[in-house]
Structures are given as C-alpha cells and as structure tokens.
Amino acid sequence: MSERVRGPVRVALLGYGTVGTEVARLLEEHATDFAARVGTSIELTGIAVRRPDRHPDVPAELLTADAASLVNDDVDVVVELIGGIEPARTLLLDALRAGKSVVTANKALLAEHGAELFAAADSSGADLYFEASVAGAIPLLRPLRESLAGDRITRVMGIVNGTTNFILSAMDSSGAGYSETLEEAARLGYAEADPTADVDGFDAASKAAILASLAFHTRVSAADVYREGIAEVTASDIAAAKTLDRTVKLLAICERVSDTENGESVAVRVHPVMLPRKHPLSSVDGAFNAVYVEADAAGELMFYGQGAGGSPTASAVLGDLIAVARNRVQGSRGSRESAYAALPVRPFAQTTTRYHISLDVADRAGVLAQVAAVFAAHEVSIAVVRQRGRAQDASLVVVTHSASDAALRATVDDVAKLDAVHQVVSVMRVEGGEP
Amino acid sequence: MSERVRGPVRVALLGYGTVGTEVARLLEEHATDFAARVGTSIELTGIAVRRPDRHPDVPAELLTADAASLVNDDVDVVVELIGGIEPARTLLLDALRAGKSVVTANKALLAEHGAELFAAADSSGADLYFEASVAGAIPLLRPLRESLAGDRITRVMGIVNGTTNFILSAMDSSGAGYSETLEEAARLGYAEADPTADVDGFDAASKAAILASLAFHTRVSAADVYREGIAEVTASDIAAAKTLDRTVKLLAICERVSDTENGESVAVRVHPVMLPRKHPLSSVDGAFNAVYVEADAAGELMFYGQGAGGSPTASAVLGDLIAVARNRVQGSRGSRESAYAALPVRPFAQTTTRYHISLDVADRAGVLAQVAAVFAAHEVSIAVVRQRGRAQDASLVVVTHSASDAALRATVDDVAKLDAVHQVVSVMRVEGGEP
Incomplete structure (x- = not known):
C-alpha cells in the first residue's frame, strides 16, 4: 500500500518537452476538475530540465537541473518524460524504492528494465503506471x-x-x-x-x-x-x-x-x-x-x-496521474505486475508465417512447374499462385502457407537461381484473411 | 474500504442464462489463472435461479430459488445477471449496504436507480462495477x-x-x-x-x-x-x-x-x-x-x-469480478461514482441537429424557390440541395444546417402542403462529416 496522502498530492515532473509542457498546462487548466476527481488537489512541485535558463515561461522556482534532488524531495508522484535508459532508470528506481508512485511514458526503459522497476515498486508498494508508453492516447x-x-x-x-x-x-x-x-x-x-x-x-x-x-x-x-x-x-x-x-x-x-x-x-x-x-x-x-x-x-x-503527439500522450499520462493520486488518497494501490504465467518466449526461428513472393519470370511454359518444384524441395507449401503475362516478361505471385523464415529464405535463394526467373521483385510476410 | 478477504473470495451468482452459464463455466475453466491473478481463489458459492429443477447439469447444492438468502449469506461478491428492475434492485442494495461488492450487467437498473446504488456502495465502501452493462466485451x-x-x-x-x-x-x-x-x-x-x-x-x-x-x-x-x-x-x-x-x-x-x-x-x-x-x-x-x-x-x-452474447458479456463480467476480488484481497477499493460536475441536462427541445429531407416534387421550374421559402420562413437554414428529374416526378433532397426539432417539424408540415410537393419521402437526422 502506498502511504496515505492527506494534503495535496505532490508531483515532480521530469522532462519538459512536447508532452511535459502539455501535462503542466493541463494540470493548471483542469486543476479544479482534477481535484474533484482525486479528492485533493494535485500540486506540481518541480520540473527537472536540462537547461533551466531555456524556459523563461515557467516560474523559476519550479525549474531545476537536478532531477535526483527533485525525486528525493518531498514528492508523492514522479512523472517521467525524459525517455531513454539513463538517468531515467536510476531516478525511477530511487523513486519507487522510496515509495513514490511513478507515471512514465518510457517504453524503452520498461521493455528493457521492466522487471527491475516492478520489483522496486513491489518492495515499497508504490504504483508504476505507464499507459502513455504504448499507443499514446489510446486506452490500451x-x-x-x-x-x-x-x-x-x-x-x-x-x-x-x-x-x-x-x-x-x-x-x-x-x-x-x-x-x-x-x-x-x-x-x-x-x-x-x-x-x-x-x-x-x-x-x-x-x-x-x-x-x-x-x-x-x-x-x-x-x-x-x-x-x-x-x-x-x-x-x-x-x-x-x-x-x-x-x-x-x-x-x-x-x-x-x-x-x-x-x-x-x-x-x-x-x-x-x-x-x-x-x-x-x-x-x-x-x-x-x-x-x-x-x-x-x-x-x-x-x-x-492518436498514437503520439503532445496532447494525446499527455491525456494518457494525466489519466495515470489521476489514478495513482486517487490511490494515494485512499491509501490503496493499483494493479501490480502480473507475470505468474511465465510462459517461454518462442525463438523467431520456430515461428512460421505466411509469405508473399512476387517474381518477374520468362513468359514461357514450364516456369511455374520449375518454381513449384523449388518450393516443394524446401517443404514450403504454396497456397495461391497468380501468373500474368506482360510482353516478354511475366509476373508470378506466390502466397505460401505458414513456413519458417529459414525455409522461405532458402527457397527464395534457390528460386532466384532459376534461369527462367529474371528478378525477385518482393518477398513479404502476409497477415489477415485468406491468402 | 471493503473488508479484507484472507481466504477465497466467495461469489454469489444471480441468474443462470446465456451469460451466467458462461461466467460459471469460465470461472471453473480458468480457476488456476484467476487465482494467480487475484492472489486467492474465487469460489462460486451459489447460483440463484427461478427454477432450480431446470438445471440438472449444475450440482444441486449450488442452486437456490432464494436469491435474497444467497445474497445475505457469507459471500464477498454478488454477480447480478437477472436483469430488470426488481428484484435486482433490492438484492443489490442489500448486498452493497452489507459491504458486499457487486458486479452487474444490468443497464436498465443502473440507468434508473444508479444514484441509489452508488449511495449504497458508498455507505459501506463496497465496489460497484458494471463494465458488461454497455457494449458487451468492449472495454469502454x-x-x-x-x-x-x-x-x-x-x-x-x-x-x-x-x-x-x-x-x-x-x-x-x-x-x-x-x-x-x-x-x-x-x-x-x-x-x-x-x-x-x-x-x-x-x-x-x-x-x-x-x-x-x-x-x-x-x-x-x-x-x-x-x-x-x-x-x-x-x-x-x-x-x-x-x-x-x-x-x-x-x-x-x-x-x-x-x-x-x-x-x-x-x-x-x-x-x-x-x-x-x-x-x-x-x-x-x-x-x-x-x-x-x-x-x-x-x-x-x-x-x-462484440456488444452482446454469452461469452463476450461474460468476459466483461469476469474482468470486473477479478478487479473487485483483487480489491478485496488488498483491502482497497476501485473507482467510485464521480458526479461532482453535476452539469444540467439540456432538454431535447433545445438541442439542434442537422436534417436530411427527401421530397418527391413536380418537375417544373420554381419548385426549389417555393421549398426554400418555407425553410426560410421557419428560419431553418439550408446547407445543401440536390435536385434530380425523373420522368414526371423529380426528387429534391435538402440537408439543413443545425435546427431544432420543433422548427424542422413545422417546416416539413408546411413543405408537405405545397402543391408542387407530391410526397415527403424521408426525414432523418444527419451526423458526421460535411453535409
């Protein structure tokens, strides 16, 4: 459980780019609404930026170049919008271990160091929310x-x-x-x-x-x-x-x-x-x-x-901020990591997909038979073939049933060596619907 | 805060139709997963049905015709799938006042008696979740x-x-x-x-x-x-x-x-x-x-x-059930009613919409001028007009700018009285995009 907040929820903002600017602006614009939704006001206590002198529009007392001090200050929630691995990782680990809730849009950090971050959140019972990290404004x-x-x-x-x-x-x-x-x-x-x-x-x-x-x-x-x-x-x-x-x-x-x-x-x-x-x-x-x-x-x-942009991403960040702020007011906690299933990740070499292969071929009888023989030799099963003649050249399009990447590559290499095949125009995976 | 559950979360199911059957089936099929997600097992303690003898496939000890007793029994969560206002309303008010969490798909009850239900939930700190009441499986x-x-x-x-x-x-x-x-x-x-x-x-x-x-x-x-x-x-x-x-x-x-x-x-x-x-x-x-x-x-x-059907609706019910069960295990509570804005509801008479009106008219000069004059007299502004001649008849299609229902009806009544207008074929509101 996060510590129960009785006064305002104090928020540190790390980063003041396109998204950070919108977050700060909307926090001010909707302050009354947000307070009603949370049950107490949300107070922006500081903004960490690389160059405080570059933001004359922001009250100077809010700005700091020292993100670590801001995080370690008396704040309840850290909103991280600086991106990248370091210093974001260290800052968020410090915050979470100290029981501070974290809202972040940092997909790279979560995808590389998620386990460590969740463990830190669990150690103190803090919230770690990251809706904005995927698909911007879309609640996903x-x-x-x-x-x-x-x-x-x-x-x-x-x-x-x-x-x-x-x-x-x-x-x-x-x-x-x-x-x-x-x-x-x-x-x-x-x-x-x-x-x-x-x-x-x-x-x-x-x-x-x-x-x-x-x-x-x-x-x-x-x-x-x-x-x-x-x-x-x-x-x-x-x-x-x-x-x-x-x-x-x-x-x-x-x-x-x-x-x-x-x-x-x-x-x-x-x-x-x-x-x-x-x-x-x-x-x-x-x-x-x-x-x-x-x-x-x-x-x-x-x-x-909308998957990106200042306002849409800010919408997702603020939704999370309201949620973690509510949790702090209630002294409760949101969803934590759920990794109990621990399913193995299948290596890509074992994954099969359908492929589309487009070839320029000689316009003469027997070409399809030759091409089909190569596919058969590599046990890549053909779902659909379309032939079209055009002047001296003809085009041949093959869509396969599911095949491994390795088998497909070997097939294409051998097909390319056929005399009747002038050019491999396109090789691409296919999803959705029938071939 | 709901009372913290330490053993299994005990669930009463009210109703065993298309959705109820699926909820019970999936609770059994996914019992291990759900326990891992919640942190404790979910136990179906009883199913209230109108005619217990009609369900030979369900263990007899689970069935009861006495929904009230089941709700007042030692259960943590009541899942209501009987629909309609009574007895659902009384059963859920009893459950919420007694601090039991409620999951319901009952849109009519919520839309008519939502305030009373939320007040009952607030009186005890119980959860009231209802994702399945709108748009079935769609998380909305x-x-x-x-x-x-x-x-x-x-x-x-x-x-x-x-x-x-x-x-x-x-x-x-x-x-x-x-x-x-x-x-x-x-x-x-x-x-x-x-x-x-x-x-x-x-x-x-x-x-x-x-x-x-x-x-x-x-x-x-x-x-x-x-x-x-x-x-x-x-x-x-x-x-x-x-x-x-x-x-x-x-x-x-x-x-x-x-x-x-x-x-x-x-x-x-x-x-x-x-x-x-x-x-x-x-x-x-x-x-x-x-x-x-x-x-x-x-x-x-x-x-x-998918907006309806047994399985899709069961998916939404079970998502809510997992959420309220997690809350009970944590001794916390989910989102409560947020009605602070208390905006007035604008009467429909004051709402304006765009309209499409399709007329069969005489194919002669001056018809459009007559029709347009009627629209003007009622101050309904025309956005687009399309005329098409066909044999003796011609069709005239008008799309208006935003107008009130009253003004539009008066306009259509007067247009219908014109000699040159043979028939009002269609009058309908228009949304989306330009006229």
Whole structure:
C-alpha cells in the first residue's frame, strides 16, 4: 500500500518537452476538475530540465537541473518524460524504492528494465503506471491489465508506431520509394532527425514487449522481440501489394502459440506485412495507431486513436496521474505486475508465417512447374499462385502457407537461381484473411 | 474500504442464462489463472435461479430459488445477471449496504436507480462495477472512468445495440422494409420475442445514460435521454441514404454543449441518423458495437467489438469480478461514482441537429424557390440541395444546417402542403462529416 496522502498530492515532473509542457498546462487548466476527481488537489512541485535558463515561461522556482534532488524531495508522484535508459532508470528506481508512485511514458526503459522497476515498486508498494508508453492516447494497457483480466488473450496485433505508418501510407499513396518518403516525413515533422528508433522497429519492439507482458502475464523484454524495420520496403513491394489489393503495414504481433511438443509459449515480433486492404488495420493512415486484440471469450476487439503527439500522450499520462493520486488518497494501490504465467518466449526461428513472393519470370511454359518444384524441395507449401503475362516478361505471385523464415529464405535463394526467373521483385510476410 | 478477504473470495451468482452459464463455466475453466491473478481463489458459492429443477447439469447444492438468502449469506461478491428492475434492485442494495461488492450487467437498473446504488456502495465502501452493462466485451467504461480521467471528454457517440444494428444493416443490404426485417431478425435469434426494449431504443437509452454519467461526471438517468427507435425507419429512408452515399444507424449520442446563456450542459439522445458511408461507424455491421469518444487532449478514439452474447458479456463480467476480488484481497477499493460536475441536462427541445429531407416534387421550374421559402420562413437554414428529374416526378433532397426539432417539424408540415410537393419521402437526422 502506498502511504496515505492527506494534503495535496505532490508531483515532480521530469522532462519538459512536447508532452511535459502539455501535462503542466493541463494540470493548471483542469486543476479544479482534477481535484474533484482525486479528492485533493494535485500540486506540481518541480520540473527537472536540462537547461533551466531555456524556459523563461515557467516560474523559476519550479525549474531545476537536478532531477535526483527533485525525486528525493518531498514528492508523492514522479512523472517521467525524459525517455531513454539513463538517468531515467536510476531516478525511477530511487523513486519507487522510496515509495513514490511513478507515471512514465518510457517504453524503452520498461521493455528493457521492466522487471527491475516492478520489483522496486513491489518492495515499497508504490504504483508504476505507464499507459502513455504504448499507443499514446489510446486506452490500451488498462484494458489489457484490468478489463480483460477475466479472459484469455490469444493475440494482440497493431500499428503502434506513427512515423513508420506515416511513411508506409505515403509510399502507398505516392508510389515513391522509401528514402525520399523518409526525407519528406522528416521535413513535415513526422520523423526525427535520427529516425533509427522508429524506422528500424526498435520503438515498436519495445511496445510489443510491453503489450505481450500484459496480455500473457509473462515477462517479455525488448530482446525477446524479433524485429525488422521498414528500411527494406521498396516501391516494388508496395506496388506488388497493390496488385493483390493489399497494403503494407509495420505491425507489432504478440501471439500465444502452443504445440504438443513444447506446450504453450508466446511469440512476439515486429516486421512489415501485407494486409488485405479491407482489413480494419489497413485503413489506419498517417500518424494514427490501432490495435487488435483477440481473446477467447471477448472475441475480436479494436482500439483506435492518436498514437503520439503532445496532447494525446499527455491525456494518457494525466489519466495515470489521476489514478495513482486517487490511490494515494485512499491509501490503496493499483494493479501490480502480473507475470505468474511465465510462459517461454518462442525463438523467431520456430515461428512460421505466411509469405508473399512476387517474381518477374520468362513468359514461357514450364516456369511455374520449375518454381513449384523449388518450393516443394524446401517443404514450403504454396497456397495461391497468380501468373500474368506482360510482353516478354511475366509476373508470378506466390502466397505460401505458414513456413519458417529459414525455409522461405532458402527457397527464395534457390528460386532466384532459376534461369527462367529474371528478378525477385518482393518477398513479404502476409497477415489477415485468406491468402 | 471493503473488508479484507484472507481466504477465497466467495461469489454469489444471480441468474443462470446465456451469460451466467458462461461466467460459471469460465470461472471453473480458468480457476488456476484467476487465482494467480487475484492472489486467492474465487469460489462460486451459489447460483440463484427461478427454477432450480431446470438445471440438472449444475450440482444441486449450488442452486437456490432464494436469491435474497444467497445474497445475505457469507459471500464477498454478488454477480447480478437477472436483469430488470426488481428484484435486482433490492438484492443489490442489500448486498452493497452489507459491504458486499457487486458486479452487474444490468443497464436498465443502473440507468434508473444508479444514484441509489452508488449511495449504497458508498455507505459501506463496497465496489460497484458494471463494465458488461454497455457494449458487451468492449472495454469502454473503465477507459472512460479511469484512462480518460485526466482529460475533458466532449462527445461519446456509438452503436450500442446489436439488434437494431443488425436490422438496419439487413435493411441496407436487402432493401427490405422494417417489419419483414424484424421478423427475419427474430427468426435468426437477433431479436427477442418482445423486441420493444431494443427497437424502441430503451436499451440504447439506458446505455447512453451510463456513458454520459461517466464521461461528464454528472448523474444522467434514462429519463434524461431523448429517445427514438427504429420502427419508423422505412425502406425509403434507407434508399434515400444510399443515393447520398450514406447509411442509417441507431446512435447513442452524448455531448457536452455550452452556450453563453446557460453555460455548460450535457445533451444525451438516441435516434436513427444518416452517416456518411466512409464514417468508421458506418462499416460496423450486424451485431457488432462501436463507440467513438472525443476528448480535448486525446482527440478521437474508437472502441470496437462484440456488444452482446454469452461469452463476450461474460468476459466483461469476469474482468470486473477479478478487479473487485483483487480489491478485496488488498483491502482497497476501485473507482467510485464521480458526479461532482453535476452539469444540467439540456432538454431535447433545445438541442439542434442537422436534417436530411427527401421530397418527391413536380418537375417544373420554381419548385426549389417555393421549398426554400418555407425553410426560410421557419428560419431553418439550408446547407445543401440536390435536385434530380425523373420522368414526371423529380426528387429534391435538402440537408439543413443545425435546427431544432420543433422548427424542422413545422417546416416539413408546411413543405408537405405545397402543391408542387407530391410526397415527403424521408426525414432523418444527419451526423458526421460535411453535409
């Protein structure tokens, strides 16, 4: 149990960027409402920033460059919005061990050091809330942790990174290539100066780890997540998807899988996939996020909303802040880590997915037979083949049944060596609906 | 604070229909998981049914026809799935006053007697949870109560009744009329023998009251909700919608409205509307539910899933049961009623909406001028007019700017009296997007 607060709930804010500014602004704007909702007022006691002199709009007495002192001060809740691993990790461990509640949007920290943070929270009975770490404003973690606590979740699949979704949406509309679209995204403010965390899938992988941990009551860290970014997605891939009435999305996919040999385990991966255009996730464009959840009793659920940005993220942070503040007023505590199931994480090499392969081939009889023989030799089963002649070239599109990555790669390597195959245009995983 | 439970959490189940059966089955199937999630086992101590002899599959010692005794027995949580006002109301008031936590799916009871139930819960510090009362499996109430507690919700708009959505979807696909589609829905099990609660909008109105209460921190009861069902929706309405690339849906709409004269108030209504076919709620077909939420900081959010049925509703009931059981193990308490804002409910007569009016008119010059003059006389402003000639008749479609119901009705009455107007084909409210 957290210590019961009788006066105002005292809050330290670490970080004053886009989200932090909005949090501080809304705390002031809605002070009366928030006090009524919590049962006491929320008092912002300090804001830790790197350069206090750069914020002339903030009362000087609130600002400090010394985050550690602010955390160790007389505060009840620490709101962490600085991101990255250090010093955030040390600051939050100190806060939690001292019994201070923590609200954070730091997906990377949770995905890498979640176990340590939860242990620190448990040692003192403090709350650790992190709704803003995944899918911005979309209420997603609380539904997984609480609303679906009486169900058995089997799959969580979603678009959880706005930058990559913006780039893929733009490539789909314009037909342009990856590099020029990334440049445009940066120019429009949808991609960071260093876009690595987004475009290489690190951000989505952290979020996938958090989602899988909650959905499957199992500790999943970023290192457990198979990860491919979008840098290899070509205009040809997008064009190939279009001819099949599909679209390319970067998805985070968390699955409960079971087989007779190993029993139940979880598989967590982030990579581009082709989705049927009529799939609800296909129409999620630009910087929006959407997450599908499948559970035994609930069936299919979808959550949709803004996944990033100052105001949407601040909404999630403040929802958590109100919750932990209420808990302190009541002397109670919210949901803690639930990792009892401790399911093994299945290595990606054992995960099978369906693939789409698009080939430019010679337009002559017998090509399909040759290609099919290569697939058969690697025991990759073909679900659908479409051939189309065009002048001297013909295109051949194959969608496979579930196959392992290794088998598929070996197949594609051998297919590429066939004389009749001029070019491997696109190889991509497929999700959703029938082949 | 609820009394702290040390042994198993003892649960009484009231009602053993489609949902109750699933709740009991899943409690048994997932007993080990649920115990790990709660921290102690959940024990089903009794099931109250009208006719115990009708349930040979249930151990006889669990069954009783005496719900009152079961509630007054040594139980920690009462799960109410009998529906209707009495005896549910008396049973739950007794349980809450005695400090027993309550989980209920009873939207009618909450929408009519919510204040009394919350007061009883507060008198003893017991939990009153009711996620299953609105939109079945979709986590919606917890997000409104908790995730968005740090935001300012301005609008909640959704499809919350599966029966009427099934009927309207079927009318849209088949072009058939209301009565024959209702008969088909009954035959397929999508409509009850007495469909009044669904088709006349009572069910949706109860849900709208619950949603508005949570969204606006204000007590809203079923009597505060303006309500029109779908019985008046004709094949002509659906056809008129189609020609405008729209579809007809029964929506529950909860709005925060403000004007300089009266300040802030809430408006809550349930009625059929024409929605643009590209609006996300338009593609919600059959028995599915979906709810849009708009909040100042979060922006637009959407929640989608199965709104009814044994398993989906059981998922929501069990999520609540796990939550209240956890609270009892911790000796803590979940969110209580938040009605501090106590905003006035705006009478429907003061609410303005946009309307679509479709007329069959004589195909001659000057008709539009006559019709427009009638609209002008009633100060109903026209946003769009479309005229189409066909043989001797012509059709005239008018979409208005926001107008009051009274002004619109007077306008339509006078328009119908014009010689040049052969028939008023359809009059319906419009939501979403531009006219």
